[in-house]
Every structure is written in structure tokens, then in C-alpha cells.
Amino acid sequence: MQEHPPVSHRKVFLAILLVSCLILMIFYYDDTLLTNGFVYDKDQTNYLEAIENATPYSSKPSTRFTTQAPTPTAVKTSPLPRTDSQSEELEFLVYSSKCKIVNLNPFNNDAKKYFHPEKYKACRSLELLTYVTKTDNTATLHIDYNISPSYTKKGISCCYSNVTRKINKSHPDSAITISSCKIFDSNVTIYNDPVMVKCTEVNNTDNKIYENVHIATLMKDDVKKKLDISDNNTKPLSVLFVGIDSISRLSFIRALPKTFKFVEDNGWIPLKGYNKMDDNTFPNLMAILTGYNQTQSYKICNPKVEGMLDKCDMVWFDYRKLGYVTAYGEDEGSINTFNYGKEGFTVPPADYYFRPYVLATEKLSKIRKDSMTYCTGPETAGERILNLAKDFSVTFKGVPNFGFFWMNSFSHNKLNSPTGMDDKVKTFLEDLTTTGVTENSIVFFLSDHGMRFGDIRVTDTGWLEERLPFIYVSFPKWIHQNYTKEYENFKNNTYKLTTPYDIYMTLQHILVLSGHNYTVKASTACPQCKSLFEEMESERSCEDAGITQHWCTCTGYKETSLDAEVTNKVSNFFLERIHSLIRSRNSDHRCAKYSVDKILGASLSQRLLYKNETYLLVKLKTNPKAIFETTITYVGDIRSSNFSLSGGISRLDSYEAHSRCVDDAYLRNYCYCRSTGVRV
Ligand SMILES: *[C@@H]1O[C@H](CO)[C@@H](O)[C@H](O)[C@H]1NC(C)=O
Ligand SMILES: *[C@@H]1O[C@H](CO)[C@@H](O)[C@H](O)[C@H]1NC(C)=O
Numbered sequence: 234m235q236e237h238p239p240v241s242h243r244k245v246f247l248a249i250l251l252v253s254c255l256i257l258m259i260f261y262y263d264d265t266l267l268t269n270g271f272v273y274d275k276d277q278t279n280y281l282e283a284i285e286n287a288t289p290y291s292s293k294p295s296t297r298f299t300t301q302a303p304t305p306t307a308v309k310t311s312p313l314p315r316t317d318s319q320s321e322e323l324e325f326l327v328y329s330s331k332c333k334i335v336n337l338n339p340f341n342n343d344a345k346k347y348f349h350p351e352k353y354k355a356c357r358s359l360e361l362l363t364y365v366t367k368t369d370n371t372a373t374l375h376i377d378y379n380i381s382p383s384y385t386k387k388g389i390s391c392c393y394s395n396v397t398r399k400i401n402k403s404h405p406d407s408a409i410t411i412s413s414c415k416i417f418d419s420n421v422t423i424y425n426d427p428v429m430v431k432c433t434e435v436n437n438t439d440n441k442i443y444e445n446v447h448i449a450t451l452m453k454d455d456v457k458k459k460l461d462i463s464d465n466n467t468k469p470l471s472v473l474f475v476g477i478d479s480i481s482r483l484s485f486i487r488a489l490p491k492t493f494k495f496v497e498d499n500g501w502i503p504l505k506g507y508n509k510m511d512d513n514t515f516p517n518l519m520a521i522l523t524g525y526n527q528t529q530s531y532k533i534c535n536p537k538v539e540g541m542l543d544k545c546d547m548v549w550f551d552y553r554k555l556g557y558v559t560a561y562g563e564d565e566g567s568i569n570t571f572n573y574g575k576e577g578f579t580v581p582p583a584d585y586y587f588r589p590y591v592l593a594t595e596k597l598s599k600i601r602k603d604s605m606t607y608c609t610g611p612e613t614a615g616e617r618i619l620n621l622a623k624d625f626s627v628t629f630k631g632v633p634n635f636g637f638f639w640m641n642s643f644s645h646n647k648l649n650s651p652t653g654m655d656d657k658v659k660t661f662l663e664d665l666t667t668t669g670v671t672e673n674s675i676v677f678f679l680s681d682h683g684m685r686f687g688d689i690r691v692t693d694t695g696w697l698e699e700r701l702p703f704i705y706v707s708f709p710k711w712i713h714q715n716y717t718k719e720y721e722n723f724k725n726n727t728y729k730l731t732t733p734y735d736i737y738m739t740l741q742h743i744l745v746l747s748g749h750n751y752t753v754k755a756s757t758a759c760p761q762c763k764s765l766f767e768e769m770e771s772e773r774s775c776e777d778a779g780i781t782q783h784w785c786t787c788t789g790y791k792e793t794s795l796d797a798e799v800t801n802k803v804s805n806f807f808l809e810r811i812h813s814l815i816r817s818r819n820s821d822h823r824c825a826k827y828s829v830d831k832i833l834g835a836s837l838s839q840r841l842l843y844k845n846e847t848y849l850l851v852k853l854k855t856n857p858k859a860i861f862e863t864t865i866t867y868v869g870d871i872r873s874s875n876f877s878l879s880g881g882i883s884r885l886d887s888y889e890a891h892s893r894c895v896d897d898a899y900l901r902n903y904c905y906c907r908s909t910g911v912r913v
């Protein structure tokens with residue numbers, strides 16, 4: 234309890250409080266207010282030293298991201314640098330005539346300016362009052378009476394409700410039903426559904442002292458049946474995806490140094506030239522699951538039309554059909570990959586679908602941090618996903634399984650958000666090893682892209698990092714022996730240009746390696762892309778890999794200045810494209826027409842010998858205020874040539890607060906909601 238100031242001061246105190254609150258509300262967007270409850274004790278200097286001791290980097294000044302002629306160190310790229318300290322000396326991660334991806338120091342000056350590690354912040358100081366145990370496929374929810382005195386000296390009374398997915402509603406993937414709350418004494422058996430538990434002081438039901446949501450992964454009858462009839466002639470390789478949104482390769486090294494050390498020390502294989510194929514989560518994960526690009530995903534699996542995602546030809550459905558037990562869990566329900574401005578699934582897409590659980594946890598009291606749902610009740614939303622992933626993978630360790638787990642809540646909005654979670658993530662990966670999961674599963678530990686907006690994004694490192702997410706893959710040891718060639722190939726692809734489409738091909742290849750009679754389909758968007766168990770050609774261009782120029786990191790850029798005439802030509806072209814994009818989505822009446830404030834930066838691509846095109850990377854600031862970036866392609870003289878766009882238009886500042894008048898997730902990137910003034 235807070236101590237009250239003396240009565241005479243109370244009015245003054247309240248007045249000050251009120252004014253402060255108003256000021257905070259004016260300057261910070263709603264939920265940031267709650268965030269202020271989190272005051273971090275920053276201990277930066279020591280922390281940075283610790284990181285640098287743990288992961289040695291050459292003390293050379295950071296390389297800027299302009300590609301120069303290969304220096305003697307760069308020649309060292311071939312063949313395959315083996316140790317990390319060697320690789321850090323490389324000037325390029327990928328080096329060929331068609332692709333040169335520069336190897337920036339994670340602690341380059343731009344990055345250092347914005348990197349401020351935080352400590353882990355627990356959601357509550359008291360230990361959890363309830364927990365679940367599992368024996369012989371029976372789960373029991375317990376009240377921990379040893380802990381209860383720390384909550385209240387009086388007696389407690391707890392009840393629980395079953396949580397189920399609500400069906401027959403216009404948006405079938407967004408609602409849950411919570412049953413009435415049944416009082417239980419010290420334990421109760423729970424089944425497959427999540428349960429919500431609430432505790433109050435006994436005889437004082439108004440005084441709620443605790444609430445939480447639990448779930449246990451149990452063998453279900455239909456899953457058991459499926460396993461019983463599954464083909465015993467296969468040697469199944471299970472697959473586990475563990476994703477953390479918006480973390481670049483460099484940010485991973487900076488923000489999660491212990492996790493980084495763990496994967497490096499334990500032989501997890503990175504893909505250092507892994508380049509995203511489009512802007513945000515949906516297209517990049519769809520590329521992995523379907524081999525489609527954004528246009529195709531919207532056309533073939535239109536997520537805005539109910540039922541279309543259910544019919545979508547996703548590779549995880551193939552796993553399910555072939556007898557694998559499947560699971561999908563993702564935190565931050567409102568922005569889930571298949572639900573943000575989309576309809577989601579009408580029927581659960583996996584045997585174990587954790588969305589109802591996540592939606593139930595979001596009914597608990599929440600604490601927002603960096604404008605994300607950091608705490609749902611007494612636990613962090615991110616750790617809940619890690620726990621689900623672990624429970625699922627351990628439960629089905631002995632049978633073929635495919636788990637897909639994704640986290641947004643501690644990484645999506647701010648560069649430094651993930652720093653506090655390093656220990657938790659590292660421990661999770663350690664647990665996968667000690668429980669033997671990594672001996673049965675190929676684990677893809679990855680992100681979809683780097684930070685897409687915010688301060689760092691306007692820098693050179695930010696441009697590069699946005700496009701190069703981290704990815705590490707762990708293999709059961711027996712693969713090294715039984716599939717030596719495939720494994721070697723995979724390792725050899727560490728320093729090649731790779732994309733999400735390659736993962737799509739790899740997932741299909743895994744089914745073949747597992748002994749299934751499975752016909753591999755080419756990726757529709759990138760027909761020439763292939764499995765990472767095959768050797769990637771060294772001379773691979775972004776076009777070969779299905780990456781449009783705007784997202785391609787294969788050419789360096791050098792800053793340039795544009796004269797008035799070119800500035801005008803560029804600005805008009807740029808604005809016209811943004812406006813026509815808004816018009817094409819039929820929302821021109823809601824969105825304001827932009828005018829140019831100024832061009833914040835322009836850079837020209839370094840010449841690629843195999844092509845005559847030049848690329849102009851432009852950052853544009855508009856009125857009303859928004860910052861966009863695009864890549865303009867032209868041939869020959871900039872004054873006389875025609876411009877075209879290769880790839881999309883990025884939005885570099887946060888659009889959240891000004892785009893609420895439109896539902897279309899894609900359009901939100903571009904629309905500035907009009908209050909008055911000219912429409913597009
Ligand atoms: C991988 O690269 C190394 C070094 O270039 C080479 O010796 C080896 O044959 C390659 N492995 C495969 C499977 O191609
Ligand atoms: C929850 O579901 C189980 C199994 O259907 C049932 O036995 C139990 O009574 C339900 N509990 C509540 C609180 O509704």
C-alpha cells in the first residue's frame with residue numbers, strides 16, 4: 234500500500250498528479266502510460282563489456298554498408314569460414330559477382346547509439362499460486378497453499394472455468410467462451426481445454442487476489458488414433474519453429490548475447506545471408522509455409538475472406554496429413570500472423586491450436602510494455618509461448634511432430650525490448666537440449682525481419698538489419714551421420730544468399746528424408762529456389778532467390794545528392810505511387826493526400842556487373858508527417874529514363890496512431906487518416 238500524504242497536502246498532490254497524468258497522456262500514446270510502471274535499472278557499461286568479452290569481434294571500425302572492391306580480407310569468404318572469430322573478420326557475409334552482403338559489426342556506431350539493454354522484468358513479485366502437473370496423460374491443476382500466505386493471511390477460495398473456442402460467429406477465430414467458475418479445494422483434474430483460475434479471500438469474493446490461465450498438452454483421442462495408423466516404415470524427423478518477431482541477425486547478437494553464445498557453442502547452424510522477401514510477418518511466414526509471395530498469398534489464400542486460409546496449401550497441413558502431431562501458438566492475439574486485419578482460421582489449423590489459450594490470457598489484467606502486451610496476469614506473454622512450445626515438444630518427443638511457435642510481445646515494437654529476455658530464451662533452448670527434443674527435431678530458431686520502424690531504421694545499419702533476420706537451425710546428431718551430404722550442404726549454405734522460399738523447399742525435403750512418399754512442389758513465387766539440404770549456387774542473385782530489389786541487400790548503396798530537377802522527378806513519382814496504392818485499396822476517401830516535406834536521403838546502388846539497372850534508394854518525409862522509403866529502378870541517365878519500383882514501399886515511422894480509420898493491415902502502412910483537408 235502507498236502511504237498517504239497529510240490531508241492538507243493531499244489536494245496539491247492530487248492536482249499535481251492529475252496534471253502529470255494529463256501531460257503523460259498528451260505525450261504518450263495510451264498504453265505507454267502503464268509502461269511507466271517499469272523503471273529499468275540500466276547498467277549499461279558493464280553489460281556491454283560482458284557482451285564483448287563473451288563474443289569477440291575484431292576491433293576494426295565498423296564497416297559502412299557501401300560495397301567496395303574486394304579487399305584482401307574479403308577474399309577470405311571462400312570457402313567456408315569455420316569459427317566465429319574468423320567470420321567476424323570478414324568484410325562480407327555473402328560474396329559473389331551477383332551478391333555482396335556486407336558484414337557489419339553488431340556494435341557499430343549507429344547501432345550503439347540506440348542499443349540500451351534492459352533487465353528482465355517479472356510480472357509480479359509473488360510466486361504463482363496455482364500450477365499444473367501431468368502424470369500418465371492426466372493433468373491436475375493445483376493450488377499451492379504453501380504460497381497462499383504471501384497473498385493473504387486470511388483463507389483463500391479458488392474457482393476455475395473451462396475456456397473453449399467460440400464457434401458459429403462471424404469471426405470464428407477471435408472469440409472464446411469462458412464457462413462459469415467452479416470452486417475447487419486443493420486440486421482438480423483438467424482436460425484439453427485451457428482453464429482460467431481465480432482466487433479471492435474466503436468469504437470476501439470482492440477481493441480478488443490472483444488470476445491465471447493454464448493449459449496442459451495431453452494426448453487426445455483423435456491424435457492417438459492418427460498415430461496408431463501412421464506409417465511405421467518412416468524414420469520421422471520432427472520439426473519445431475521458434476520465432477521471435479522483428480529481430481535482425483545483428484540485433485540478435487547484441488540483444489540476446491547469452492542465447493547467441495549458446496547456439497554458437499552448440500553447433501546450431503546460422504544462415505548469415507538469409508534475406509527477407511517482403512515487408513512484414515505475413516508474407517515472410519507465408520513464403521515459408523506455402524512458397525507464395527504476398528500477391529499470391531492474397532490471391533490464392535485470401536486471408537480476408539473467411540475460410541480461405543483453411544483451404545490454403547500450407548506445408549504444415551501436409552505434415553498433419555502424413556500423421557505428424559501439429560501445434561501452433563503465437564502471443565499478442567490482436568496482431569497474430571493470420572489474424573491481424575485477417576479472418577484467421579475457421580477450423581483449428583493444428584491438432585493443438587493455442588489461440589484460445591492466448592486469448593484467454595489476454596482477458597487477465599495486462600501490463601503493457603513498449604506498447605505490447607508484456608504481462609498477461611502473473612506471467613509474461615512471451616514465456617507462456619516458450620512454455621507451450623516446450624510442453625508440446627517434450628510430450629510428443631517420441632512421435633512425429635511439427636510445432637510452430639511465434640512470439641511478438643517482447644520484440645515487436647522497440648529495438649531494446651528483447652534484451653531482458655535473454656536468460657529466458659537461452660534457458661528454453663537449453664531445456665530443448667536436456668529434454669532430448671533436439672535429438673528428434675530439426676529446430677528452426679528465427680525471426681521474420683529486423684526492426685521495421687523507429688530511430689535505428691533511419692540509419693544504414695537499420696536498413697541492412699531490417700532485411701536480414703537471424704536464423705539458426707539445430708539438427709539431431711544422427712543426421713550428421715545418416716545424411717552427411719545433406720548436412721554438409723546445409724552448413725555450406727551459411728554464407729550463401731538464402732530466403733524464406735528455401736525454407737519452404739527444405740520443409741518438403743524433410744518429409745522426403747523422413748521416408749514419406751511425398752511429391753515436392755516448386756515454390757510458385759520462386760520456382761528455382763531449392764532445399765537448403767542441396768548446395769546453393771554461389772552465384773545467386775536476389776532475382777534467383779525471389780527477392781525484389783527493394784528488399785535485396787546484395788548491392789551496397791552510396792549516398793548521393795539530387796539536384797532540384799531530379800528531386801522533383803523523384804518526389805512526384807514517389808508520391809504518385811503511394812497515392813495510387815491507397816486508391817487501389819478503395820480507401821482514398823479516408824486517407825489524407827500527402828505532399829513532400831523533404832527528401833531525407835538518397836543513395837545510389839553500386840554497380841552490379843551482370844545488370845544495367847541502377848537503383849536509387851530514397852527516404853521521403855511527407856505532410857502530414859510520415860516517413861517512407863522505396864527503391865527506384867532506372868537504366869541509363871536518371872533525367873531521361875523511366876522510373877519503376879522493384880518491390881514495395883516501406884513505412885519507417887510508426888503508423889499505429891494515425892491509421893485506425895482503415896482495417897486493411899497492408900493499407901495501414903500508407904494511410905494517414907484524414908480529419909479535414911484534401912483526400913487522396
Ligand atoms: C562444402 O564446402 C567445402 C569447402 O568449400 C567443400 O570442401 C565441401 O565439398 C562442400 N560440401 C559439400 C557437401 O558440397
Ligand atoms: C470442464 O470440462 C470438464 C470436461 O468436459 C468437465 O468435467 C468440468 O466439469 C468442466 N468444468 C467447468 C468448471 O465447467
Ligand SMILES: *[C@@H]1O[C@H](CO)[C@@H](O)[C@H](O)[C@H]1NC(C)=O
Pocket residue numbers: 400401
Ligand atoms: C453451428 O451452425 C451449424 C449450422 O448452421 C449448426 O448445425 C450447429 O448446431 C451450430 N452449432 C452451435 C454450437 O451453435
Ligand SMILES: *[C@@H]1O[C@H](CO)[C@@H](O)[C@H](O)[C@H]1NC(C)=O
Pocket residue numbers: 373419420421
Ligand atoms: C488432490 O487432492 C487430494 C485431496 O487433498 C489428494 O488426495 C490427491 O492426491 C491430490 N491429487 C493430486 C494429483 O495431487
Ligand SMILES: *[C@@H]1O[C@H](CO)[C@@H](O)[C@H](O)[C@H]1NC(C)=O
Pocket residue numbers: 388435436
Ligand atoms: C465463511 O463463512 C461461512 C458461513 O458464513 C463460515 O461458516 C466460515 O467460518 C467463514 N470462513 C472464514 C474463513 O471466515
Ligand SMILES: *[C@@H]1O[C@H](CO)[C@@H](O)[C@H](O)[C@H]1NC(C)=O
Pocket residue numbers: 461462463464465
Ligand atoms: C505402428 O506402430 C505402433 C506402435 O508400435 C502400433 O501401435 C501401430 O499399430 C503400428 N501401425 C501400423 C500401421 O502397423
Ligand SMILES: *[C@@H]1O[C@H](CO)[C@@H](O)[C@H](O)[C@H]1NC(C)=O
Pocket residue numbers: 468711714715
Ligand atoms: C542411421 O544409420 C545407421 C547405420 O547405417 C542405422 O543403423 C540407423 O538406423 C540410421 N538411423 C536412422 C534414424 O535412420
Ligand SMILES: *[C@@H]1O[C@H](CO)[C@@H](O)[C@H](O)[C@H]1NC(C)=O
Pocket residue numbers: 750
Ligand atoms: C507414391 O505416390 C504416388 C502418387 O500418390 C503413387 O503413384 C506411387 O505408387 C507411390 N509410391 C510408393 C512407393 O508408394
Ligand SMILES: *[C@@H]1O[C@H](CO)[C@@H](O)[C@H](O)[C@H]1NC(C)=O
Pocket residue numbers: 526527528529757758759781
Ligand atoms: C509474385 O510472383 C509472381 C510469379 O512469379 C510475379 O508475377 C509477381 O510479380 C510476384 N509478386 C511480387 C509482389 O513479388
Ligand SMILES: *[C@@H]1O[C@H](CO)[C@@H](O)[C@H](O)[C@H]1NC(C)=O
Pocket residue numbers: 843844845
Ligand atoms: C547493358 O547495356 C549494354 C550497352 O547498352 C548492352 O550491350 C548490354 O547487353 C546490356 N547488358 C544487359 C545485361 O542488359
Ligand SMILES: *[C@@H]1O[C@H](CO)[C@@H](O)[C@H](O)[C@H]1NC(C)=O
Pocket residue numbers: 873874875
Ligand atoms: C519511357 O516510357 C515511355 C512510355 O511508356 C516510352 O515511350 C519511352 O520510350 C520510355 N523511355 C525510355 C528511356 O525507356
